[in-house]
Amino acid sequence: MSNPLLDSHDLPSFSQIRPEHVEPAVRRVLDDNRARLNEILAGARDDGDFAHSVLPLEELGERLQQAWSPVSHLHGVANSPELREAYNTCLPLLTRYQTELAQDERVYKLYRRAAECNGKDRAAARLLELALRDFHLSGVDLPDDRKQRFKAMMEELAQVQANFDQNVLDSMAAWTHHETNADHLGGIPAATLEQAAALAKEASEAGWLFRLDQPTYIAVVTHADNRDLRHRFYRAWSTRASERAETGTEFDNSDIIEKILALRHEAAELVGFDNFAEYSLASKMAGSVAEVMAFLEELADRSHAAAEHELQELERFAGQALAAWDIAYYSEKLREERYSVSDDELRPYFPLDRVIDGLFQLVARVYGLRIEQREGVDTWRPEVCYYELLNTDGDAVGSFYTDLFARKDKRNGAWMDECLNRRDYGGRTQIPVAHLVCNFAGPTATKPCLLNHDEVLTLFHEFGHTLHHVLTRVAYPSVAGINGVPWDAVELPSQFMENFAWEPDVVRSISGHYQTDKPLPAELLDKLRASRVFQAGMQMVRQLEFAIFDMRLHAEFDPRRGSRLDRVLEEVRKRVAVVRYPEYNRFAHAFAHIFGGGYAAGYYSYKWAEVLAADAWSAFEAAGIFDAELAQRFRQQILEVGGTVEVGHAFEAFRGRPARVEPLLQQSGILSAEETAAGAA
Ligand SMILES: [Zn+2]
Structure with missing residues (x-):
């Protein structure tokens, strides 16, 4: 049987891929790679020659990527029960392979030797440095008994983190609110009520049955006029998976949190760090816990007054002191009154085709890149498009697929994913290819x-990631594009790109009423721009509260006394929060970002990257946002270098100095332009 996942070709044959191709292809590639790995290791020369010893390993990674990337992409955008099953069957095979490789001392030695012998190739040096760092972080260089302990802890950690997430879900599923009196439901959006009515009907009950999923919770606390109802939902939401949950203690995460923190701490100590926060930062742009804390504290100090002021303003508007369950409700009312600009008014001015045209014109103007659509490229759905980016000399530098409409078989959200990495060695050049995926409501019979x-911001954001992936000039896949870029810096190009979509000149070129072709009227544009800074101070201190809590919890953990979770949270809130939390609030027990995985001792990354993006943008504001010379520097120093340059250095090369927090504070309206000028003088 021929298998499109194994054929060699320039682009994946998406339309030919069937679920039955997946497992055989993955098994075949993994078997081949294992055999090939042994050959490479057996033939390894002692001179540590990079091209001879390390590039063949890059090749193995590429081979796997070419077979697996189309599968994981289709799993996200064109799912089916059969594909899901094939995908799930392969996940453990892949994990085992990756773990084997990460724990293979022979491979580790090969990289170490190559690092010792590497000459002037800067990209190679960085690739080796990152690889050795990751080997160290996964415990390869430990003595055998400790290595086994480390592995066992990692496996246990994965399990306990999954239990944490499961408890949150189960705790939410256990709670419902049944309502029979329509008078209590004023203000709640019709769609939420329809869903609740349908649920009641399903359960053979009268009235409305509400679940505690996130959309329902947000709809109720933002829109329900009935204060008791908002309070009820708030209480249920903020005690999820805790000992205070209204549905009982069955899904209490208290012990699990202690277990997770203890395992992380012990694992970090085992590989030579004082605590897990340091372990987490070892692979990030931020240098130390002290640096991150100083960064967060500075933002907190400088935002606190603005946040206080916004809360007072809101309470004046509401005519009463506000509890935690009133904030979203009155904020929405104040926002409506102050800016009175609704989605319904804006949408007709932003037909997707027009926005894309304007976006491509912008890229041409700023980076001198032409974007051309290519017909006849094999895709997974007829509405998918394929584009090439061409340099001024007409050479293709990269390309991308767009899949922008919501479908039943597609995962929610928006994202950029790698299809092919850039490679340029051994006589073969491959241009990078990206996937740009969104979930916009598609055209109807009467409307585009x-x-x-x-x-619009989402599209620009994902396009920023796309440029980062496809404009790379790095030759080695594992440090090309977004590969090797630390977690706390990877959102720099995407958040940077969003800024364009607020600029009057850009908005004019991406907008055009779908019936009259008129650009967005100045009055609507002004309101829209003014709304950007609404409650920026309150949002800032809320994010800082999460980030400081996360960092302190991981940095201060002590196995003898445990996490002191409640105390740390209380101290952090006293220090930064402006909203008064009720005593029963158990926010941490459902803080999946840090306890479920990903963002542990890394929640600060959101703000960190925002500061970088705003500071980069401030250079464009100063020079003129279409300044081609500056854009060229941004492209060369930031977008092209992938993981081969430390981001701090790359940023300084672009900006001429390290990043500052002022541009973000100014952009959020927290710091006025005068204060910025005074501060810089
Ligand atoms: Zn992003």
């Missing part, structure tokens, strides 16, 4: 696809 401004 129309975006609200948030969706």
